[in-house]
Amino acid sequence: MTAYTATVTIRLKRGVLDPEAETTQQALERLGFELDDLRSTDRFEIDLDAENSEAARDRADEMAERLLANPTIHDYEVEVSGR
Amino acid sequence: MTVAVLQFGGSNCDRDSVRALSHLGIDAERVWYENGLPENATGVLLPGGFSYGDYLRAGVMAARTPVIDAVCEAASEGIPVLGVCNGAQIGCEAGLTPGAFTVNRSARFQCERVHVRVETTESPWTRGYDEGDVLELPIAHGEGRFEADDDTHERLIEDDRILLRYCDAEGVVTDDANPNGSRDNVAGVVGEKRTTAVMMPHPERATLPDLGGTDGAVLLRGFGATSATV
Incomplete structure (x- = not known):
């Protein structure tokens, strides 16, 4: 078994309204910053032991599918690195 | 017959729901989620509140508890x-x-x-109304914007599974009358079984006459099944 960290990044699908991100963007603009757009994401860093990186990725994928992301509104990606 | 009003940590409309159902003559009891779904449950009400503090996403933690598997099974049987x-x-x-x-x-x-x-009377929740009837109901939510992808949305329309739409007092569906930006003003939808439905407005807060409106009572009478109250 090898120790890995699986990083799951979850973002709203393109086209799905993100009122919190819009509010954050407006706050930055009020502070005088110039920006074109702002997107927020959720990021989970999951420490786990697995046979290999593929097995670690599969497990993190399933975690995203079953709990961390909602496929109706979210896309997600998984990155695996040694720990 | 007993309607099980499931109580999770953070639920806060469970007592109101039992009281509203009791007012309508429908037997109901609060059930702590860890005790599982009672075998004699003839209906299930998932009440409002902030289960698990809305951690991760509103409702997702409660949705992954074992009792919900039993609820899904009961729903598929038409309860x-x-x-x-x-x-x-x-x-x-x-x-x-x-x-x-x-x-x-x-x-x-x-x-x-x-x-x-x-929007449809083909459900126990709305069969006491006529299509196009306008109800006044309270909402109280931060995460009530209905989202569905194009295919899902089209399927809902084709299958006549949109239960309620936000509208103005005259029943016209407008963007101004949409309180939360829900897609197509959807306020409630029906599941695969037409006996399963969800809605953001609170019928249990519009059932007791002393709360200033009883437009929600007929919705809740859907639990009365074949009783004379429907």
């Missing part, structure tokens, strides 16, 4: 299941109904009275 507000979020997260409820367009918690139009 009436209604999710209200946080219960609607739980229902969508559990796959009892399609789509998702997410952050209001305003990014704020909204507590107000709204109008909704009955």
Whole structure:
């Protein structure tokens, strides 16, 4: 078994309204910053032991599918690195 | 017959729901989620509140508890299941109904009275109305914006599974009457079984006459099945 960290990044699908991100963007603009757009994401860093990186990725994928992301509104990606 | 009103940590409309159902002569009891679904349950109400503090996403933690597996099984057998507000979020997260409820367009918690139009009478919840009837119901949510992808949305329309739409007092569906930015003004939808439904407005807060409106009573009478109260 090898120790890995699986990083799951979850973002709203393109086209799905993100009122919190819009509010954050407006706050930055009020502070005088110039920006074109702002997107927020959720990021989970999951420490786990697995046979290999593929097995670690599969497990993190399933975690995203079953709990961390909602496929109706979210896309997600998984990155695996040694720990 | 007993309607099980499931109580999770953070539910806060469970007592109101039992009281409203009792007022209508429908036997109901609160059931702590860890005790499982009672075998004699003739209906399930997923009440409003903030189960698990809305951690991760509103409703998702409750939707992954074992009792919800039993609720899904009961729903597939045709036992009436209604999710209200946080219960609607739980229902969508559990796959009892399609789509998702997410952050209001305003990014704020909204507590107000709204109008909704009955879009189908093919459900126990709405069979006491005529299509197009307008109800005044309270909402109280921060994450009530209904979202569904194009295919899901088209399927809902084709299958006549949109239960309620936000509208103005005259029953006209407008963007101004949409309190939270829900797709197509959807306020409630029906599941695969027409005995399963979720809605963001609170019928249990519009059932007792002393609360200033009883437009929600007929919705809740859906639990009465064949009783004379329907």
